[in-house]
Amino acid sequence: MSLERCFLLDTTLREGEQFATARFTSSQRLAIAEALDAFGVEYIELTSPAASPQSARDLELIARHGLRARILAHVRCHLDDVRLAVEHGAQGVNLLYATSAQLRQASHGRSLDQIVEEAAKVIAYLHGHQVEIRFSCEDTFRTELHELIRIYRAVAALGIERIGLADTVGIATPRQVYDVVAQVRREVDCDIEFHGHNDAGCAIANAFCALEAGATHIDVTVLGIGERNGIASLGGMVARLATFNPDLVARYDLTLLPELDRMLAEMVGVSIPFDAPISSPYAFHHKAGLHTKAVLADPRSYEVLDPAAFGRTRTVAVAHRLVGWHAIAERARELGIYLNEAAAREAAARIKALGDEHELDSTSVDEILYEYAE
Ligand code: HCA
Ligand code: CU
Secondary structure (H helix, E strand, O other), rough: OOOOOOEEEEEEOOOOOOOOOOOOOOHHHHHHHHHHHHOOEEEEEEEEOOOOHOOOOHHHHHHHHOOOOOOEEHHHHHHHHHHHHHHHOOOOEEEEOOOOHHHHHHOOOOOHHHHHHHHHHHHHHHHOOOOEEEEEEEEEHHHHHHHHHHHHHHHOOOOOOEEEEEHHHHHOOOHHHHHHHHHHHHHHOOOOEEEOOOOOOOOOHHHHHHHOOOOOEEEHHHHHHOOOOOOOOOOHHHHHHHHOOOOHHOOOOOHHHHHHHHHHHHHHHHOOOOOOOOOOOOOEEEOOHHHHHHHHOOOOOOOOHHHHOOOOOOOOOOOOOOHHHHHHHHHHOOOOOOOOOHHHHHHHHHHHHHHHOOOHHHHHHHHHHHHHOO
């Protein structure tokens, strides 16, 4: 299966609002939507207008704001909710229905036939309006495959743009995602969306496997925020796609990504995780001598992404005992000091010995290098 296209569906304004510390004001919601639109995501999903009066007003505000991205409302598969979404200007609705035995019992108690019947009513109503329709089985990966296929075939036959597969509890493995998406792919002609939680740390890997198996749309949020520890992050997905094939992200304004992450981190009161692809303060930081030597000779030796493509710069650490003489010579050059190999080796040896004794800072390392200046 060749992966030629991936549509990014950002749900920071829906799944992201479900993150423990998130509560966006209207102006923050609009600012987030504008920033996502400037970055270039194809879809922006918003909280159901049935969730609260302000959520309904904000859907209308953002849907009528003239953004390039398609504005979707995430709604229960109920006529009342869907009507509200249409009235407030949603350009698409992301319908969802819990289908696993666990959630069917705990949440709505309906049979599969009843689910399809209700979906049919809602979809028939939506056909009278110009909106894109997606139907998703909540808790897909704890739903029996034959039941899933029965529902997806039935709803796809009703005429919808997309079906959604949701790893609601973050339990799926990458191979399982590949298998299930590939089997569903054979059953329906419409597009396939994947939404994966990160409880077991597999959100990005699962999303990528879904794409390899024929999914077309991937749900992300900025920094991966969402229920519990969240879903696939926009930055992580972009990094995964860019390293696989840069053409897949060529249409996005990648330089806006670090600022988007910074903005959301501030709004929800967290710092950018140290392991965040692209935006981590350390994403392009090199430390050990072996690494710095090679990176200074050819950045691609240890960088699969070009920091400049994201408006970031590479950093090379010198104030520590793992330093190598190449990094020392480079730091000296930055300070306008020329060190030959012997001098750079000697300076590196001194810094290593000092680093064994105590923590170093870059000023004290620079002072040592100045001693070598002519
Ligand atoms: C939830 C719902 C959902 C929906 C995903 C979807 C999930 O908050 O529990 O509409 O595809 O993870 O199942 O986010
Ligand atoms: Cu979710």
